[in-house]
């Protein structure tokens with residue numbers, strides 16, 4: 352293969368970008384105005400800067416919460432741990448939650464992971480696949496005998512976030528450039544989705560959160576009614592599930608009923 | 610010469626979506642960054658489709674990694690082809706460089722050694738890409754900061770040879786010629802004179818920054834006078850070539866960029882005849 356030498360050169364060059372000791376400098380000409388090392392430095396510093404710009408764009412609330420110094424440290428750890436395996440920078444920061452969940456000192460501060468999960472959920476909803484959502488008239492068209500087996504296909508942008516702390520109010524304050532409230536334990540479940548072109552979010556009560564979790568996994572209507580029994584009685588449950596379904600349809604969360 | 614001439618365009622940037630959608634400004638065409646639209650759905654694709662209804666477009670990518678020694682990225686090519694179908698651009702371009710190795714992306718445009726082995730390697734890959742996409746691609750010259758000891762010829766000879774063996778087209782970045790000429794101590798006019806003009810379909814103009822005595826291709830400033838002079842010389846040498854300004858950072862109001870583009874229009878009007886500058890309609894997908 353004629354490109355063996357080229358391959359070695361590229362691996363050596365890339366190793367240099369990653370901060371490894373390689374022999375790439377032997378391949379680079381020095382000139383009176385700049386040494387080979389100085390010339391290579393333009394590439395290695397540019398490499399980190401570009402990745403940092405991508406991370407700070409994707410996670411700008413986490414950035415404000417942590418402040419310059421800690422966020423810079425976090426980005427350095429991230430860049431040293433994760434390389435970019437996608438042709439678009441859009442996906443580079445996608446492993447941040449993994450890092451925040453596992454690496455000290457970040458994993459000692461649970462709201463950091465929650466904040467990143469919120470931001471990643473918004474990033475995901477922003478350009479998730481389009482689908483035509485159904486209108487409320489679809490409910491009337493469902494045959495009486497089909498109800499029990501009915502399943503709901505949600506818009507691909509829809510995500511449920513179970514949080515242990517008051518991180519959503521923290522996120523909201525940060526996105527309005529306000530001082531966030533103190534981080535405290537206060538469990539809640541949130542939904543994030545895209546309605547037409549704009550990302551939306553709202554908090555869910557326990558019953559709705561439980562039903563959405565089931566429905567998203569593909570549970571049919573009779574299974575959803577069963578799940579509703581934890582919050583209601585046998586007589587009320589079916590109507591309450593239908594009421595929730597109507598809400599979801601009105602919020603353009605539902606692409607298909609089958 | 611019967612090269613298609615699209616007139617004067619700008620790079621489409623997210624900061625300007627609203628302005629473009631609301632005001633439909635007077636620009637002949639837009640260049641889109643392909644990777645920005647290789648996503649599943651939502652606002653990027655909606656804005657793209659809406660703006661496409663009113664403007665001619667060309668596509669410009671940064672991640673083809675044509676000079677890499679990794680296998681061609683099939684998923685990337687599949688997504689690129691799907692975007693081509695969607696946008697139906699006049700043409701598409703990427704860079705004469707490598708960006709990745711061992712499956713890892715640098716997200717930077719890294720230079721290649723200019724020698725026979727690299728020419729063979731790259732020309733073969735360009736042919737494969739063109740076969741897969743069913744059309745010619747344009748390759749663009751970089752700004753670069755290193756010269757390899759393995760290089761055996763000037764950049765323009767290397768570029769010509771690849772273009773001719775792969776039968777591909779050329780996007781000539783006037784600013785990149787200026788930047789590389791400064792950083793590597795060659796005369797930018799030699800580059801202009803050395804390039805095979807027949808294959809040049811598009812010009813980029815951009816601004817740059819100084820870092821000590823090196824020039825860095827940052828696209829965060831106005832086009833400087835030296836680059837405007839070089840642009841004029843390029844027009845004198847090649848005739849009319851579709852021209853646009855690339856701005857990627859420190860992005861000003863749309864109207865300011867439009868104003869800057871009118872400098873290019875003026876230089877072209879003072880350099881070439883009205884016949885040379887008449888916009889030739891191009892059949893969709895025929896480039």
Ligand SMILES: [Fe+2]
Pocket residue numbers: 749782785813855
């Ligand atoms: Fe360019």
